[in-house]
Amino acid sequence: MNHAKLYLRNILTFLLCDTNATGLILAHNHPGGTAEPSGEDIKLTEKLKETLKDIEVKLLDHVIYVPGNFGSNPEWVSLLQMGHIQ
Numbered sequence: 001m002n003h004a005k006l007y008l009r010n011i012l013t014f015l016l017c018d019t020n021a022t023g024l025i026l027a028h029n030h031p032g033g034t035a036e037p038s039g040e041d042i043k044l045t046e047k048l049k050e051t052l053k054d055i056e057v058k059l060l061d062h063v064i065y066v067p068g069n070f071g072s073n074p075e076w077v078s079l080l081q082m083g084h085i086q
Helices: 008-019 039-054
Strands: 023-029 058-066 075-078
């Protein structure tokens, strides 16, 4: 599998109804590849950031994690540190 479906409605329901959150850190993994964000990762980050702004929830970061395999070290990338989140 090289992609997963994310339902914004589920995230928004969780944030507003279950937790009453004012901030969100999104994280996902790239199990077999590089931690470099894909074009889809960046588009999702932008879409989520704009959607959350409308409901006064701040996107704090979007982190991508790659587990270490066969002697390689785990890696992670922060889209905040890369400048994709202001």
